[in-house]
Amino acid sequence: MVSPFRVWQVVLSVCCYALVTRGVENLAVDPGFRTPLSPLVLPSAADLSVHERNDMLNAFESTLLNMFGFSERPKPQGKKRVPEYIMDIYRRHSNGHDGTTMDFNIEGKTTGTANTIKSFHHIEEHFDIDEAIHRHRLVFNLSSIENEEILTAAELRLFRHAIPDHKIRKRHALNESENITDGKVIQRINLYQILKPVARNRDVIKRLIDSIVIDVRNTTWESLDVAPAVKSWTNDANSNYGVEIEIIDRRGSPSRHGDDHLRTRRRIGDDTSLEIHDEDQWFQQRPLLVTYTDDGRTKRSSKKRTKRQKSKKKRRLKENCSKHSLYVDFAIVGWDSWILAPEGYQAYYCQGECPYPMPEHLNSTNHAIVQTIVHSADPSSVPKACCVPTELDTLNMLYLNEKEQIILKNYKDMIVTSCGCR
Structure with missing residues (x-):
């Protein structure tokens, strides 16, 4: 020993x-x-x-x-798991990084001068859902973001399963064909920042911060821009009432395709027998808020990297x-x-x-x-x-x-x- x-x-x-x-x-x-x-x-x-x-x-x-x-x-308790998305960034950056900059350069994302990435899961005790109109409310604890950190980007990542064809056909029989565009079965996901909570069963005061159109036949991760909300929460922690996710059809009405394909809770749909008991699966599929920040350190190495001509006949003496x-x-x-x-x-x-x-x-x-x-x-x-x-x-x-x-x-x-x- x-x-x-x-x-x-x-x-x-x-x-x-x-x-x-x-x-x-x-x-x-x-x-x-x-x-x-x-x-x-x-x-x-x-x-x-x-x-x-x-x-x-x-x-x-x-x-x-x-x-x-x-x-x-740090003295962590128990085994810690890492979201696969964060691990993928680590692997890609470790394998392809040339060391000339501290910034994270992630394909398809504008993260600016970020040299720090943090991930957050929502607080399950504060999760709320209005199943009648397909609205999900999520709250995140962002207290680990330091005051000196400068937010350069933030995204809310949502995992969703494809809706099976037989369910799509059944729902189309109920006159939902107007939601088919170029062979795609369309839904819209709206993301709101909750500005002020109100009494239960009433609409909250909120603002729209992002919106995307999806094809429900695909199994994939969706990314929504949550930076405006995170910036306001880091400036004033007391204003953090969470976000609301709304799923609607092309007409702006609650979608008949439902929201049970969106993984925001352990239970899948209305069938309690389909509740996710596999902690690893739930951990990897649950909503993930990711922040990209600049901690204020020097971004460029003080040592400039230059290419030097080296003689092929050079002998390296120990x-x-x-x-x-x-x-x-x-x-x-x-x-x-x-x-x-x-x-x-x-x-x-x-x-x-x-x-x-x-x-x-x-x-x-x-x-x-x-x-x-x-x-x-x-x-x-x-x-x-x-x-x-x-x-x-x-x-x-x-x-x-x-x-x-x-x-x-x-x-x-x-x-x-x-x-x-x-």
Whole structure:
């Protein structure tokens, strides 16, 4: 069993490796932590008392958590599931992201400079439905959106099953053929922000914020723009009375095709025997409000990525400045209870000599070349140029915050992609 102090040595080494510019042999860490840590990372840890050691570790943990935007380590209860939509975004962005920007670029959506994605399920205790006129009312708790976050987009995602052909034919026999257009069976979904609740069985005061036309023969997710409502709720939490979903036909009347194909509740239609008892299925099909926000951090890496011509005849010598493996395993550190993905990542680090004369492939600045020339002539006058990261990528993280809210976020400058002499 890995001791707590041994585990935190690893965390601290990850936090500090960028600060150590010389003598970092053996800093590379494999997933099993078989490689010893450099004593320079924690030079006198063995000489500390238990109290001093704990104080030091707590201070470093606090620093590391602050880097991720936390005041304390999240402590989630039980197993946490991730909506498939959020996981899909994570996979696509992780596989196709080039690290030059922190923004989420999602095909078919305008999310602006968003670098944070949060998802919310409606509060089931507050769910209300008027089955006679096919209106559904949903309320979401958005308290985990911080004041400094800038909303760039928000959508309400609704899952619906296709209405079987035999039901469509039966309802068309009741003179609903006017809802067929170019072979499509049409319904309209209107989304309203509830501005003020009123007594039961009376219309609420509301405003229309989005409307879409659907073909009831298709099984798919629908997306409606809910940004106007979310903006008003984040400005004034007391104004959050939820949203109302209305399903009508082309004439604006309650649709005879009904609303039981729209998954807003566990029970399917009027048949209680069809109630969803599979928690996983209900979790993945229930309404999902997704917000895209900009947390105010710098969007572009301070390191510009440029293409460099590299000689095919270049020989990479181990002793010269180069990139080395530094794997961070969240499970061994004990953070896998709240970091949902990735399980770990290659942070890498830079190490090696910056010799004179300076080889072209070491990606040196003019200043580093001059410094190296002066050092070679008089070693006591100036130090050698240092092997440091010259290009860094962002890291996608899917995690739970202190309120157990699922968040997908980009963190800049987390992965070394190139090293050079500076």
